[in-house]
Amino acid sequence: xxxxxxxxxxxxxxxxxxxxxxxxxxxxxxxxxxxxxxxxxxxxxxxxxxxxxxxxxxxxxxxxxxxxxxxxxxxxxxxxxxxxxxxxxxxxxxxxxxxxxxxxxxxxxxxxxxxxxxxxxxxxxxxxxxxxxxxxxxxxxxxxxxxxxxxxxxxxxxxxxxxxxxxxxxxxxxxxxxxxxxxxxxxxxxxxxxxxxxxxxxxxxxxxxxxxxxxxxxxxxxxxxxxxxxxxxxxxxxxxxxxxxxxxxxxxxxxxxxxxxxxxxxxxxxxxxxxxxxxxxxxxxxxxxxxxxxxxx
Amino acid sequence: xxxxxxxxxxxxxxxxxxxxxxxxxxxxxxxxxxxxxxxxxxxxxxxxxxxxxxxxxxxxxxxxxxxxxxxxxxxxxxxxxxxxxxxxxxxxxxxxxxxxxxxxxxxxxxxxxxxxxxxxxxxxxxxxxxxxxxxxxxxxxxxxxxxxxxxxxxxxxxxxxxxxxxxxxxxxxxxxxxxxxxxxxxxxxxxxxxxxxxxxxxxxxxxxxxxxxxxxxxxxxxxxxxxxxxxxxxxxxxxxxxxxxxxxxx
Amino acid sequence: xxxxxxxxxxxxxxxxxxxxxxxxxxxxxxxxxxxxxxxxxxxxxxxxxxxxxxxxxxxxxxxxxxxxxxxxxxxxxxxxxxxxxxxxxxxxxxxxxxxxxxxxxxxxxxxxxxxxxxxxxxxxxxxxxxxxxxxxxxxxxxxxxxxxxxxxxxxxxxxxxxxxxxxxxxxxxxxxxxxxxxxxxxxxxxxxxxxxxxxxxxxxxxxxxxxxxxxxxxxxxxxxxxxxxxxxxxxxxxxxxxxxxxxxxxxxxxxxxxxxxxxxxxxxxxxxxxxxxxxxxxxx
Numbered sequence: 001x002x003x004x005x006x007x008x009x010x011x012x013x014x015x016x017x018x019x020x021x022x023x024x025x026x027x028x029x030x031x032x033x034x035x036x037x038x039x040x041x042x043x044x045x046x047x048x049x050x051x052x053x054x055x056x057x058x059x060x061x062x063x064x065x066x067x068x069x070x071x072x073x074x075x076x077x078x079x080x081x082x083x084x085x086x087x088x089x090x091x092x093x094x095x096x097x098x099x100x101x102x103x104x105x106x107x108x109x110x111x112x113x114x115x116x117x118x119x120x121x122x123x124x125x126x127x128x129x130x131x132x133x134x135x136x137x138x139x140x141x142x143x144x145x146x147x148x149x150x151x152x153x154x155x156x157x158x159x160x161x162x163x164x165x166x167x168x169x170x171x172x173x174x175x176x177x178x179x180x181x182x183x184x185x186x187x188x189x190x191x192x193x194x195x196x197x198x199x200x201x202x203x204x205x206x207x208x209x210x211x212x213x214x215x216x217x218x219x220x221x222x223x224x225x226x227x228x229x230x231x232x233x234x235x236x237x238x239x240x241x242x243x244x245x246x247x248x249x250x251x252x253x254x255x256x257x258x259x260x261x262x263x264x265x266x267x268x269x270x271x272x273x274x275x276x277x278x279x280x281x282x283x284x285x286x287x288x289x290x291x292x293x294x295x296x297x
Numbered sequence: 298x299x300x301x302x303x304x305x306x307x308x309x310x311x312x313x314x315x316x317x318x319x320x321x322x323x324x325x326x327x328x329x330x331x332x333x334x335x336x337x338x339x340x341x342x343x344x345x346x347x348x349x350x351x352x353x354x355x356x357x358x359x360x361x362x363x364x365x366x367x368x369x370x371x372x373x374x375x376x377x378x379x380x381x382x383x384x385x386x387x388x389x390x391x392x393x394x395x396x397x398x399x400x401x402x403x404x405x406x407x408x409x410x411x412x413x414x415x416x417x418x419x420x421x422x423x424x425x426x427x428x429x430x431x432x433x434x435x436x437x438x439x440x441x442x443x444x445x446x447x448x449x450x451x452x453x454x455x456x457x458x459x460x461x462x463x464x465x466x467x468x469x470x471x472x473x474x475x476x477x478x479x480x481x482x483x484x485x486x487x488x489x490x491x492x493x494x495x496x497x498x499x500x501x502x503x504x505x506x507x508x509x510x511x512x513x514x515x516x517x518x519x520x521x522x523x524x525x526x527x528x529x530x531x532x533x534x535x536x537x538x539x540x541x542x543x544x545x546x547x
Numbered sequence: 548x549x550x551x552x553x554x555x556x557x558x559x560x561x562x563x564x565x566x567x568x569x570x571x572x573x574x575x576x577x578x579x580x581x582x583x584x585x586x587x588x589x590x591x592x593x594x595x596x597x598x599x600x601x602x603x604x605x606x607x608x609x610x611x612x613x614x615x616x617x618x619x620x621x622x623x624x625x626x627x628x629x630x631x632x633x634x635x636x637x638x639x640x641x642x643x644x645x646x647x648x649x650x651x652x653x654x655x656x657x658x659x660x661x662x663x664x665x666x667x668x669x670x671x672x673x674x675x676x677x678x679x680x681x682x683x684x685x686x687x688x689x690x691x692x693x694x695x696x697x698x699x700x701x702x703x704x705x706x707x708x709x710x711x712x713x714x715x716x717x718x719x720x721x722x723x724x725x726x727x728x729x730x731x732x733x734x735x736x737x738x739x740x741x742x743x744x745x746x747x748x749x750x751x752x753x754x755x756x757x758x759x760x761x762x763x764x765x766x767x768x769x770x771x772x773x774x775x776x777x778x779x780x781x782x783x784x785x786x787x788x789x790x791x792x793x794x795x796x797x798x799x800x801x802x803x804x805x806x807x808x809x810x811x812x813x814x815x816x817x818x819x820x821x822x823x824x825x826x827x828x829x830x831x
Contacts, residue, residue: 009727016640020651023637023699024658030665030673037676089561089568097565100353106569108820109576115816116579116809117756119783123790123805124579127586159575166572182348183390183453187403187460188380190558197402202393213664220666222759223787247668247759254675254763271672275665282664286657376554406554 031275038269040262050269056233063266065273070235071150071243072219078154078239079218080211083161088207090162091169096181096195114163122227125156130228138240148230151239156228157218165214168289172206173199175292206292209285216281220274222247246270299324299494300345300464303360305369307340310354314340316518318359322511327486327495329509329526331502333541337518338498342466345496346382347375363464380407382464383457383493388473389449391441392456396433399441399452400424403460423459427451427485447478454485465489467497471504483508502542506530514538580809587806590799596807600769605789605797612804615785617771621687622761622779623754626695630750633695634702635736635743642710643718643728643735656707662700670697671760678764688775690765697760698750705749709742710735741822748819752812758783782808 041050041063053064094103134147176199184194200207230242231252250267300322307315315337322328330338343349345361347368360367368378380403392399400420403409410416420437424430429451433444441452450470457465467486471479486495487508499505505512509526514537522529522538533539594611601610637655645652674693683689717738721731736743758781766778767788782804789801 005727005730009729012636012729012732013640013644016636016644019633020637020640020655023633023662023703024655026696027658027661030669033673033676034669086568086571089565090572093562093565093569097562106572108817109573111816111820112576112580112813113572115752115756115812117752117758117783117812119756119758119786120579120583120805120809120812123586123786123802124582126790127582128578159579162572162575177390178351179386179388179390180392182351182384183386183392183456184402184406185348185351186346186379186382186384187406187456188376189403189406190376190554192558192561193406193554197406198392216664217666220664220668222666222668223783227787227790247666250668250672251759251762254671268672268676271669275669278664278666278669279661282661283657286660290653290657374555408553 027279031279034268034272034275038265038272040265041269051273054235058260058263058266061262063262063269065246065270067233067235068244068246068249068270069273071229072245072247074150074236074239074243075153075157075225075229075245076215076218078150079157079161080215082155082158083165083214084211086158087162087165087169091166091173092195092199094166095170095173096191096199110163110166113159114167118160118221118223119227121156121160121224125152125224125228129155133240141238141240145240146230146242148228148242149240150229150236150243152228152230153225153243153245154239156224157221160221160224161214161218164217165210168210168213169207172203172210172289172292175206176202203292205288209288209292212281212285213289216278216285219245220247220278222251226251246274299364300496301360301362303362305344305359305361306357307337307344307349308356308358309340309352314518315344318520320513320520320523322494322496324494325490325492326510327490327497327508328511328513329505330496330498330513330515331505331541332515332521334500335517336515338515339468341515342384342468342496342498345464345466346379346384348379348384350375380460381462382466383454383460383462385450385454385457385465385467385470387469389446389453391444391449391452394441395438396424396441396444396452397437400456400459403456407460409460419459423455424452426458426489427455428481429455445478447474447481450474450478450482451485454482458489462493464494464496467495469498469500472500514541516541580813583802583805583809586802587809590803591806592803595800595803599771605792606794612780612782612785612789612800614769614771615780615782615804616807618687618690618765618768618779619755619782621772622690622694622765622781623751625691626698626754627747627751629691629695630698630702631743631747634699634706634746637703638706638710639732639735641707643732656704659700659703659707663704665700666759667697667757668759671763674760675763684776685764685766685778686776687765687772687779689763690761690779690781691775693760693764694754694757697757698754701750701753702746705746706739706742709746710739713738745819745822748815748822752815752819755815756783756808756812758787782811 050063050065051069052066054066055062055064056067090106094106129152130147133149133152134145137151138145138147180198180202181194184198225245226248229245229248231244231248232242233244236243250270253267302318302320305315305318306313318341330341332338340349344357349355357369359369361369363378363381392402397420400423401416404416404419410419421430424433429448432448441449444452471482474482483504486497489495511524512526512529513523514521514529516537522533522535529538530542533542594609596611596616597613598611599613601608641652641655670693674689674696678689717734718731721734761781762784765781767780767784768778772779785804786801786808789797789804792798
């Protein structure tokens with residue numbers, strides 16, 4: 001009877017252990033899989049030339065990823081530029097100033113932003129942001145713009161990143177012990193002075209980690225960006241031009257992939273780039289955030 | 298007449314924490330607030346510098362006159378009040394910066410000195426006042442967190458003194474320290490009373506016996522007895538005070 | 548007194564900026580929701596959600612997108628179930644079998660966080676390669692597999708979060724009665740049940756809204772799949788594909804589908820908040 005129970009316990013432990021290991025290994029398997037699939041395109045082409053060439057002619061076997069990389073960077077940069085101040089100030093207000101009542105209203109709003117699917121943001125972008133840019137913003141600078149631009153993608157992506165950034169910032173800020181704030185307040189500092197000189201100073205690494213995490217999230221966002229970026233291959237020179245970020249490239253061409261092995265391989269390479277960047281960024285920021293968390297305990 | 302508390306009531310989330318307090322805290326003396334834990338000593342201190350504002354669901358009633366101005370209600374600018382009333386908390390709490398910057402923090406916040414020379418002098422002077430200068434002389438630019446706990450507590454005191462307060466609130470300032478550091482800090486308070494009005498919350502009766510000029514005995518949010526230390530200790534008027542002093546409860 | 552003024556002005560300025568920031572957040576929420584609802588309601592009809600696309604649907608003739616609704620439900624339902632079956636043991640293992648500060652638990656959490664952060668397009672691309680390797684075509688099964696992989700990290704991270712806060716004394720109390728860790732799990736399940744519920748709602752929300760991963764793997768079809776090897780339509784893709792049509796009637800259907808999707812997601816989100824609020828109230 002007792003033996004039976006202990007065997008059961010052991011068995012369960014074994015099963016759970018293997019499930020956990022499998023899950024961890026999944027990251028590795030993913031890396032290997034994507035690498036193997038993208039190896040044909042890496043054959044005979046140097047990594048450097050793939051990343052820095054801007055000639056994209058799949059039919060002729062020329063794959064230069066630069067336009068897509070630049071597009072991704074533009075859009076991501078813009079998204080962070082928009083979402084950072086908004087999220088940062090909101091998070092500071094919520095942790096340093098707000099009464100519980102205010103939080104009760106703001107949290108559900110952030111919840112909704114976080115819950116809405118990418119494609120919904122895409123619809124919103126097409127209905128609201130794109131026409132706005134086309135009719136109100138672009139005319140100040142150029143003859144005509146369809147509105148499907150770096151700017152549109154940046155705004156839509158920026159809004160999508162806000163809830164993630166706010167929740168990370170809140171987590172980081174609340175790790176600062178209350179006594180530190182009080183020590184500063186007791187010396188006659190205002191709330192803002194305390195935030196600026198004590199809270200931010202203490203959480204700089206965490207804030208940075210949160211931003212890095214948001215960057216990696218923004219880089220991989222697909223459908224919403226695909227719907228508003230314009231999808232024109234070329235290196236955008238300003239934010240009122242169309243662009244073609246990497247995720248959009250993959251999503252848009254999946255149908256054609258099968259017929260041309262090298263093209264498929266190139267798209268898998270694009271996925272590998274995303275995977276690698278997101279992996280590195282995530283590891284870095286998570287390790288920093290874990291440290292902050294454990295310090296709190 | 299330094300601080301006068303009149304009919305002070307504090308509610309937190311509907312719970313009556315301080316009940317109708319009336320107190321006079323004389324100038325340039327040490328006033329010790331004693332009483333069992335949970336009696337509202339800390340709440341009283343936090344009310345005096347309005348740090349209690351950051352507690353959720355707090356409601357203040359009554360009057361607290363600091364130098365004749367009421368600090369409850371609209372009152373003066375709170376940051377000015379806090380600058381006038383220094384705080385030394387139970388556990389030393391150095392800000393995440395160097396020793397120098399810790400002491401300079403309040404001066405910079407309040408833009409007290411225009412020239413860096415003056416700021417440096419002020420920092421040095423205050424570190425001297427707490428007997429820390431000789432110990433940290435060569436390493437004022439190193440993080441304050443590397444100091445020992447006792448040194449940190451003196452640093453916090455120096456930090457409070459640097460903004461030139463008139464009052465010092467100490468919330469069990471020696472309870473986290475080893476006996477020797479504790480003695481050093483205690484002696485410091487005694488030496489500071491010629492310039493400052495000091496209000497100390499203490500858990501140890503013996504400490505109160507050693508340094509108090511006045512004693513306030515609190516129990517369950519009320520002031521049971523208050524007066525000159527000798528009177529309260531030698532001939533307590535209230536039965537509760539007698540019991541507390543003789544160690545029936547603590 | 549001049550000094551005090553400058554810092555008070557700074558304080559006021561930043562406070563205003565913070566209010567503005569929060570105002571912008573609310574404006575965005577309002578704008579998105581209002582846009583989807585105002586366009587969606589106009590295009591909405593009973594046929595939309597009860598009928599399959601009829602002949603000529605894509606040139607604006609009659610029919611609805613029941614195929615996408617059912618397809619999404621199939622995929623989400625199956626992957627939520629599988630996801631729960633896989634992630635609950637992992638969460639238990641990390642929290643009950645492993646001690647606090649365990650190296651393996653640390654690496655596992657890191658791995659799940661990384662997977663959590665992986666873009667769904669990468670899941671889609673990777674899932675597609677795997678399917679090709681096994682000779683599978685875009686199908687219901689493919690969609691289920693990829694969505695399951697996508698939501699497992701979400702499941703695990705949010706349940707892990709919930710079970711970390713639960714009192715360890717309960718474990719000790721159970722051990723002290725002679726229970727094995729396996730038997731103790733029952734106690735743990737009851738404790739973190741609300742956490743599991745919230746995690747489930749969160750995962751369903753993510754699963755039903757994700758387009759990039761099912762694009763490759765589930766495909767798209769006008770009929771309701773009757774077996775695992777048939778392709779399946781999904782709501783987000785219904786929005787995406789119909790919106791790219793030049794015909795206004797077809798675009799309208801995209802808006803209607805977007806409305807349905809938004810309503811589902813909003814209900815899930817509100818439900819999640821309701822449970823967590825209740826949960827934290829019980830804890831106090």
